[in-house]
Each structure stands twice: as structure tokens, then as C-alpha cells.
Amino acid sequence: MSIDARSDKRTAAKNVTVTSSPANGKLWSNWSGSVTARPQEIRMPRSVDEVAEAVRVCRREGRRLRIVGSGHSFTPIAATDELLISLDGLQGIVGVDPEGFTATVWAGTKLKLLGELLFENGLSQENLGDIDVQSIAGAVSTGTHGTGISFGNISTQVVGVKIVAGTGEVLDVTRESHPDWFKAMQVSLGSLGIIVQLTLKLRPSYKLEYESRRMLLDDCLQQLEPLREANRHFEFYWFPYAKPSQIKVMNITDKEATGRKVWDHISDVWIENSLFGLLSEMSRKLPGTSKAISRLSASQVPVGRKVNYSHRIFATQRLVRFNEMEYNLPAEAMADVIREMREKIERERYRVHFPIECRYAKGDDIWLSPAYDRDSAYIAVHMFKGMPHERYFADMEEIFLRYGGRPHWGKMHGLQAGQLAERYPMWRAFKAVREELDPDGLLLNDYLRKIFL
Numbered sequence: 001m002s003i004d005a006r007s008d009k010r011t012a013a014k015n016v017t018v019t020s021s022p023a024n025g026k027l028w029s030n031w032s033g034s035v036t037a038r039p040q041e042i043r044m045p046r047s048v049d050e051v052a053e054a055v056r057v058c059r060r061e062g063r064r065l066r067i068v069g070s071g072h073s074f075t076p077i078a079a080t081d082e083l084l085i086s087l088d089g090l091q092g093i094v095g096v097d098p099e100g101f102t103a104t105v106w107a108g109t110k111l112k113l114l115g116e117l118l119f120e121n122g123l124s125q126e127n128l129g130d131i132d133v134q135s136i137a138g139a140v141s142t143g144t145h146g147t148g149i150s151f152g153n154i155s156t157q158v159v160g161v162k163i164v165a166g167t168g169e170v171l172d173v174t175r176e177s178h179p180d181w182f183k184a185m186q187v188s189l190g191s192l193g194i195i196v197q198l199t200l201k202l203r204p205s206y207k208l209e210y211e212s213r214r215m216l217l218d219d220c221l222q223q224l225e226p227l228r229e230a231n232r233h234f235e236f237y238w239f240p241y242a243k244p245s246q247i248k249v250m251n252i253t254d255k256e257a258t259g260r261k262v263w264d265h266i267s268d269v270w271i272e273n274s275l276f277g278l279l280s281e282m283s284r285k286l287p288g289t290s291k292a293i294s295r296l297s298a299s300q301v302p303v304g305r306k307v308n309y310s311h312r313i314f315a316t317q318r319l320v321r322f323n324e325m326e327y328n329l330p331a332e333a334m335a336d337v338i339r340e341m342r343e344k345i346e347r348e349r350y351r352v353h354f355p356i357e358c359r360y361a362k363g364d365d366i367w368l369s370p371a372y373d374r375d376s377a378y379i380a381v382h383m384f385k386g387m388p389h390e391r392y393f394a395d396m397e398e399i400f401l402r403y404g405g406r407p408h409w410g411k412m413h414g415l416q417a418g419q420l421a422e423r424y425p426m427w428r429a430f431k432a433v434r435e436e437l438d439p440d441g442l443l444l445n446d447y448l449r450k451i452f453l
């Protein structure tokens with residue numbers, strides 16, 4: 001089956017989520033507002049040829065370009081004052097191989113739409129992160145991950161890439177056809193070219209039972225191994241200054257879908273977003289209340305279960321805006337790192353009420369994946385938008401780095417080229433591919449230049 005991106009009614013403009021997309025001549029900003037830019041021009045190509053033409057124009061005129069997905073990265077990784085390319089006009093499924101459990105999809109497809117389109121074909125992604133508004137190419141390019149020690153990040157689902165490289169060439173790349181290029185393209189930071197299509201390895205659709213409950217943080221830290229081994233997906237949130245933490249697990253089930261109950265809406269939208277948003281505003285205006293607010297939030301952790309198809313269970317709504325730093329660590333370091341973070345937070349009395357999100361992922365062989373060559377823990381710290389995060393993030397980062405941490409590419413960090421090279425064994429190999437596929441630095445913005453040059 002082959003569906004043209006322009007002829008499928010559910011693709012392209014009809015499904016574009018434009019909330020954080022740029023508009024010509026206007027100020028562009030990422031989701032959290034931490035990054036702004038003024039692109040001279042914005043293009044929304046609607047075919048591979050139009051993408052290639054944009055690259056050719058830049059090469060001819062000596063301009064640089066960046067690609068934006070949904071603008072959900074916290075760093076200036078997608079920002080440019082030159083040409084900004086959005087693939088919002090290239091969404092949908094190109095073709096499905098039901099026997100091989102693969103699908104080729106347009107790179108601009110938002111994860112929510114992708115989940116529904118795959119589901120119509122009896123297929124689903126084996127794992128996802130906790131929101132579904134990103135584009136598939138944006139998620140892949142930064143190594144976006146969910147949780148589950150048996151599952152790699154979303155990039156591990158990729159088995160083929162069609163890309164317009166910085167040279168202007170259109171390349172079809174698989175592990176078999178170009179082993180080095182493929183390992184570089186699975187997590188590329190958008191620095192090799194414009195990905196136009198991705199082929200994903202999928203599995204038959206399945207339902208998940210989700211359960212949220214409270215557990216004392218100390219008990220949770222003692223039971224990390226059984227919790228992560230016994231559940232397909234396990235994560236926990238701990239609230240600074242509070243004793244209880246929130247445990248979330250998801251496991252495959254044949255039970256009936258519970259549907260969308262009123263209580264789910266109250267819990268997901270009202271408690272986790274509206275009420276938390278109000279408390280966050282209070283914390284921003286009266287920072288001295290943040291400790292009490294963190295404890296209050298911990299005591300209100302929703303307790304319950306729900307069942308639905310996987311793509312509808314993984315995603316949550318995130319209506320409260322924040323800034324975030326997330327680090328990948330060796331899986332076995334989780335408890336020690338958290339104990340150190342807790343001690344530091346309490347000693348320094350940071351004014352923070354946002355919970356800290358703790359997840360797991362399987363190691364992989366992708367050159368710039370933070371989970372390269374090790375089963376991993378991921379720990380993310382957040383700060384409400386408008387509240388100072390610098391000292392808190394810097395001190396947490398210092399702990400992460402001592403345990404061999406590698407930053408998430410979509411989230412804030414303070415590392416420069418030399419420090420990154422030390423942490424990624426295949427850094428030089430990646431740079432060699434980068435120089436081959438983008439010899440003129442067409443895709444480099446200030447942020448990437450600092451990392452790669």
C-alpha cells in the first residue's frame with residue numbers, strides 16, 4: 001500500500017498541530033519558551049523534491065537551515081535565524097508491510113496521528129515517551145525514550161531512513177546498505193540532513209493496563225530491581241522534600257479497555273494539570289511555598305488503573321509548562337544518584353516543587369544514543385516556567401556527570417564538545433559521517449557548532 005502524503009485526508013495540513021510551529025516573519029519559540037529565534041524564511045515542503053529543492057537553494061545562496069518538528073526540545077537544537085524547514089506538510093503512512101511488521105512513514109508525522117494510523121493497520125510501536133505531540137523525526141533525532149528495561153529508545157525502532165543530506169543528495173539508508181551512515185542517522189540531532197521518511201519495526205497492536213500508586217521513596221529505592229524486572233514498563237516520580245513517591249507501571253493485558261472515564265479526566269487534566277498549574281503559579285509568586293506544595297502534590301498522587309491500546313496509554317497531557325534537564329546513567333546507578341540528589345536538594349533548600357521523573361531503557365548500539373552500550377536509568381529534573389532553574393540544574397548535573405551521565409539531546413545541559421566526546425565512544429565516527437554528509441556545515445546553527453566544531 002502506498003499513500004501519497006497529499007492525497008491522504010488524514011495527513012498533511014488537516015492534522016497539523018501548529019501551536020508551537022513558526023509563522024513567517026514572526027518570533028519563533030520552542031514549547032517551553034526557553035528558546036526564541038527569528039527565521040528569515042519558513043518552508044513547509046510537501047514532497048521529497050520540495051525538500052531537496054530547499055537544500056539546493058541554501059547551497060546555492062550560501063544560507064544555512066534547520067529543521068523543526070514540534071519544537072518540543074528545550075535547547076536551541078532546532079533554532080535558526082536563517083531558513084527553517086517544517087515537515088508538518090509531510091505526515092502519514094507511505095506503506096505498510098503487515099507480514100514483516102514494518103511501516104514507512106513521513107518524517108513529519110506527529111506521534112498521536114502515527115499511533116492511530118498504525119493501529120488502523122493492526123500495528124503499534126513497542127514503546128513511547130510520555131507525550132505524543134512530537135514529530136516522529138524529531139523524537140528519533142534526539143533519542144526520545146519511554147520507560148522499560150527491555151526496550152530501547154524510539155530510535156531503536158528505526159530500520160530505514162530516507163534523507164536529503166546536506167550535500168543535496170537523496171539517500172535511502174539501512175543497516176545493510178550503509179552500516180555507518182545508519183548508526184549515525186538513528187540519532188543525528190538533525191545534523192546530517194533532512195529526514196523525509198522513516199521505516200519502523202513495529203509489533204501487532206496490544207493493550208496495556210496502567211496502574212498508578214503511592215510508595216515511600218525509600219521502599220521504592222530498595223525495590224528498584226524487582227519493580228523494573230517484573231513490569232514491562234516501570235517508572236517513578238519523587239517529590240522533593242516528600243516521603244511518598246508515585247509508582248507507575250504498565251503491562252500487557254487482554255482485559256477490556258476501560259474507556260475514558262470521568263475520573264480519568266479529573267485525574268489527568270484537573271489534578272495533574274489544572275490544579276498543579278495553580279499550585280505552580282503560587283510557587284512562582286511565593287517561592288517559599290514550594291516545599292509545602294511538593295509535599296501536597298505527593299499526597300495527592302492519583303491511585304488507580306486503566307486499560308487501553310498502548311498508544312493511548314503511553315501519552316499523557318502536559319499543560320503546565322516547564323524547563324527540563326534529563327540525564328542517562330548506568331541502570332545500576334539509579335538509587336545512589338537519587339540519594340545524592342535528595343541530600344543536595346535538602347541541604348541547599350532549592351525552591352522546587354516539580355517531581356523528578358525516573359525511568360529505565362535498554363542499552364543500544366546507536367552512536368549518539370545516550371543509552372549507547374549500557375542498560376540505562378534516566379533521571380529528569382524540571383522547573384516551572386518562570387522560576388530560576390540554573391543553580392538547581394547545574395548542581396544536579398554535577399552529580400549526574402560523576403556517575404557517567406550523558407545528557408538527553410532534547411533537554412538542557414551544560415556540556416561542550418570536549419566533554420561530550422569523552423562520554424560517547426563513537427563521537428569521532430559520528431563527526432566523520434557528519435563531515436561527509438554535510439561538508440559545508442549547511443545544517444549547523446550556533447548550538448550545533450559549539451558541539452561539533
Ligand SMILES: Cc1cc2nc3c(=O)[nH]c(=O)nc-3n(C[C@H](O)[C@H](O)[C@H](O)COP(=O)(O)OP(=O)(O)OC[C@H]3O[C@@H](n4cnc5c(N)ncnc54)[C@H](O)[C@@H]3O)c2cc1C
Pocket residue numbers: 031032066067068069070071072073074077078087107108128129130131133134135136137138139140141142143144145146189190191193194195196318408409410411
Ligand atoms: C512536555 C514534554 C514532554 C517530553 N517527554 C519526553 C519523554 O517522555 N521522553 C523523551 O525522551 N523526551 C521527551 N521530551 C523531549 C522531546 O521528545 C524531544 O525534545 C523531541 O526531540 C521533540 O520532538 P519535536 O518533534 O518537537 O522535535 P524538535 O524539538 O522540533 O527538534 C528536535 C531535533 O530533531 C531535528 N529534526 C526534526 N525533524 C527533523 C527531520 N525531519 N529531519 C532531521 N532532523 C529533524 C531538529 O532539527 C532538532 O535537532 C519531552 C518534551 C516536552 C516539552
